[in-house]
Amino acid sequence: MSAGLVGAAALERRLLGDETAIVPYLTGGFPTMSSFQDALEALSAGSIAVEIGIPFSDPMADGATIQESSRIALESGTTLDSILTAIENLAPLRSDLVVMSYLNPLMAYGFDRLVPRLAGAGVAALVVPDLPLEESTELGSVARDHGIGLVQLVSPVTSEERLGVLGRASEGFTYAVTMTGTTGGTTGSGQDVTDYLDRVRAASRPPVLAGFGVRNAEQVRALAPHCDGVIVGSALVEVLASGNDPLTFLAGLRQ
Amino acid sequence: MSWQGAARSVGHERGRFGPYGGRYVPEILVPALSRLEDTARLLLDDPGFLNMLEEELSSWVGRPTALTHASRLGDTWGGDIWLKREDLAHTGAHKINNAIGQALLAREMGAERVIAETGAGQHGVATAAACARLGLDCTVYMGSVDIERQAPNVERMHLLGALVEPVNSGDATLRAAINEALRDWVSQPETTYYLLGSAVGPHPYPWLVRELQSVIGREARWQMLERAGRLPDAAIACVGGGSNAIGLFYPLLDDPIELIGVEAGGTSPDLGHNAATIGLGTPGVLHGSFSYLLQDGDGQIQETHSVSAGLDYPGVGPEHSWLAETGRARYESATDDEALSALDELGRCEGILPALESSHALVGARRWLAAHPGTTVLVGLSGRGDKDIDILRGLGR
Numbered sequence: 001m002s003a004g005l006v007g008a009a010a011l012e013r014r015l016l017g018d019e020t021a022i023v024p025y026l027t028g029g030f031p032t033m034s035s036f037q038d039a040l041e042a043l044s045a046g047s048i049a050v051e052i053g054i055p056f057s058d059p060m061a062d063g064a065t066i067q068e069s070s071r072i073a074l075e076s077g078t079t080l081d082s083i084l085t086a087i088e089n090l091a092p093l094r095s096d097l098v099v100m101s102y103l104n105p106l107m108a109y110g111f112d113r114l115v116p117r118l119a120g121a122g123v124a125a126l127v128v129p130d131l132p133l134e135e136s137t138e139l140g141s142v143a144r145d146h147g148i149g150l151v152q153l154v155s156p157v158t159s160e161e162r163l164g165v166l167g168r169a170s171e172g173f174t175y176a177v178t179m180t181g182t183t184g185g186t187t188g189s190g191q192d193v194t195d196y197l198d199r200v201r202a203a204s205r206p207p208v209l210a211g212f213g214v215r216n217a218e219q220v221r222a223l224a225p226h227c228d229g230v231i232v233g234s235a236l237v238e239v240l241a242s243g244n245d246p247l248t249f250l251a252g253l254r255q
Numbered sequence: 256m257s258w259q260g261a262a263r264s265v266g267h268e269r270g271r272f273g274p275y276g277g278r279y280v281p282e283i284l285v286p287a288l289s290r291l292e293d294t295a296r297l298l299l300d301d302p303g304f305l306n307m308l309e310e311e312l313s314s315w316v317g318r319p320t321a322l323t324h325a326s327r328l329g330d331t332w333g334g335d336i337w338l339k340r341e342d343l344a345h346t347g348a349h350k351i352n353n354a355i356g357q358a359l360l361a362r363e364m365g366a367e368r369v370i371a372e373t374g375a376g377q378h379g380v381a382t383a384a385a386c387a388r389l390g391l392d393c394t395v396y397m398g399s400v401d402i403e404r405q406a407p408n409v410e411r412m413h414l415l416g417a418l419v420e421p422v423n424s425g426d427a428t429l430r431a432a433i434n435e436a437l438r439d440w441v442s443q444p445e446t447t448y449y450l451l452g453s454a455v456g457p458h459p460y461p462w463l464v465r466e467l468q469s470v471i472g473r474e475a476r477w478q479m480l481e482r483a484g485r486l487p488d489a490a491i492a493c494v495g496g497g498s499n500a501i502g503l504f505y506p507l508l509d510d511p512i513e514l515i516g517v518e519a520g521g522t523s524p525d526l527g528h529n530a531a532t533i534g535l536g537t538p539g540v541l542h543g544s545f546s547y548l549l550q551d552g553d554g555q556i557q558e559t560h561s562v563s564a565g566l567d568y569p570g571v572g573p574e575h576s577w578l579a580e581t582g583r584a585r586y587e588s589a590t591d592d593e594a595l596s597a598l599d600e601l602g603r604c605e606g607i608l609p610a611l612e613s614s615h616a617l618v619g620a621r622r623w624l625a626a627h628p629g630t631t632v633l634v635g636l637s638g639r640g641d642k643d644i645d646i647l648r649g650l651g652r
């Protein structure tokens with residue numbers, strides 16, 4: 001870890017240092033809490049950061065794969081609290097952690113109680129897909145007090161002006177959603193996408209991670225020169241759901 | 256400024272009603288919502304647009320809807336009962352007021368297609384009709400549970416040329432249908448218009464839907480003065496998301512009238528057996544706004560139950576949360592059985608078969624008159640009951 005830096009600032013430094021980071025996403029508690037823990041431990045050994053999704057009953061930005069993994073996790077009793085306990089039991093992990101959650105479970109837990117616990121568990125950044133910048137003042141300031149960055153998401157339909165605002169406000173990294181739509185589709189990797197990533201990179205203060213629909217090595221190769229890393233979510237959840245080895249899959253993405 | 260004035264002044268800046276409301280959506284929808292807000296503010300102030308809306312409301316929707324004096328029911332329940340007959344509006348419910356207004360907005364904004372969610376199917380039918388009228392392509396998301404229990408409305412949507420997309424995810428009712436409509440919208444935010452059917456969701460919808468539904472309360476107010484020679488002591492409406500209730504209440508906020516919203520009490524007050532969101536819920540964020548919700552301690556939204564599909568929703572419009580908090584309106588609930596008995600009584604006394612949703616408002620009126628005999632009550636009869644025939648038959652009615 002970079003000397004003297006913690007939380008979001010350290011994550012930013014580490015993402016800029018690597019060639020192209022591949023950040024794996026896991027749904028917390030899926031397919032079971034213990035196999036989630038195993039996957040987290042294994043993936044964190046070879047990744048700069050791992051993103052952990054907190055399952056929610058109404059995941060409006062997610063496609064079928066993550067809806068289903070969330071439903072299964074919730075049905076077996078997974079909560080924000082039980083996921084944090086599972087992470088704390090593994091600490092210290094070798095990678096930084098990014099937590100992705102819809103707002104309501106965070107609100108129900110209470111920001112003031114939650115954020116110090118996240119910081120203690122090694123969480124460097126928070127992604128809240130239903131919390132646009134204008135609504136994020138309260139959570140953003142509590143998170144900042146504990147060194148945790150609140151990540152802003154941008155999309156291909158974000159205007160230049162708004163890209164500038166979001167790119168300056170984002171902390172930890174800027175999440176460049178590569179396609180309109182929910183998670184789990186298949187992003188293109190043509191010139192429209194790479195041009196878009198170049199625009200995001202130009203406007204963003206922190207490093208840029210591209211996500212939504214990244215599922216093969218060809219895409220990673222095409223996107224890599226235009227961002228600081230990619231997030232692999234639904235494709236990895238599908239690998240876990242079918243009982244295959246996540247490390248083999250991730251290694252394949254680097255081919 | 257009076258506290259009524261305070262309640263009225265909010266909802267204009269950043270979509271807040273006190274602490275409730277807001278715009279909690281993926282960033283990808285922010286530009287579409289801003290564009291909608293800007294256009295709606297402009298057009299709802301534009302005489303040309305308002306004339307066009309007025310013309311549709313009078314010549315196509317059939318407004319003003321009647322105010323009926325329910326004298327035999329009044330004799331039975333011990334008071335003076337007036338029914339604001341939204342069941343007589345085109346397509347059979349108040350939903351059409353909002354649907355035609357937003358469809359006109361969608362056309363002005365150059366939308367290529369319109370999407371909507373529906374629970375009981377009334378909003379779906381209203382949207383299908385408005386889109387057909389204006390030549391817009393229409394897709395309606397509907398939970399598979401609701402498709403089964405409100406089959407006649409599914410057929411109506413088909414006949415009006417709409418595509419009905421069954422939703423099997425989640426609880427397969429209204430809440431899942433909204434999730435699916437939002438997923439559609441994030442896929443095509445620039446060319447699709449989301450015609451939301453209740454006073455819920457991200458800003459500007461709670462404001463916009465209220466503006467379009469306020470025609471109910473405006474008409475009822477002058478009709479009461481004209482017909483009864485006075486304003487009512489209480490105005491009562493059912494509340495699911497709360498669009499007919501806010502439409503009735505809003506123009507009456509400054510009057511000395513008791514405002515009562517009636518939520519779905521289902522079969523019991525236990526979590527999962529009702530949809531009494533304000534009565535039994537806690538504040539949180541769902542579908543883009545901060546309002547009361549039926550949720551567990553971990554912030555997971557709970558399944559709901561009501562005999563009426565249109566009230567079967569775990570959230571409520573943010574303005575109702577604020578009216579409840581300020582005390583300007585109060586909210587109670589009616590059980591499935593109470594609603595069914597009120598439906599029977601209205602049918603037999605007045606020859607009107609109300610929707611199961613609206614029957615909840617009648618329970619509120621019956622209760623109010625039991626406590627305040629001899630007073631005058633205005634009931635928002637939000638829709639007609641034809642769509643519920645299969646359910647009623649299934650219940651042995």
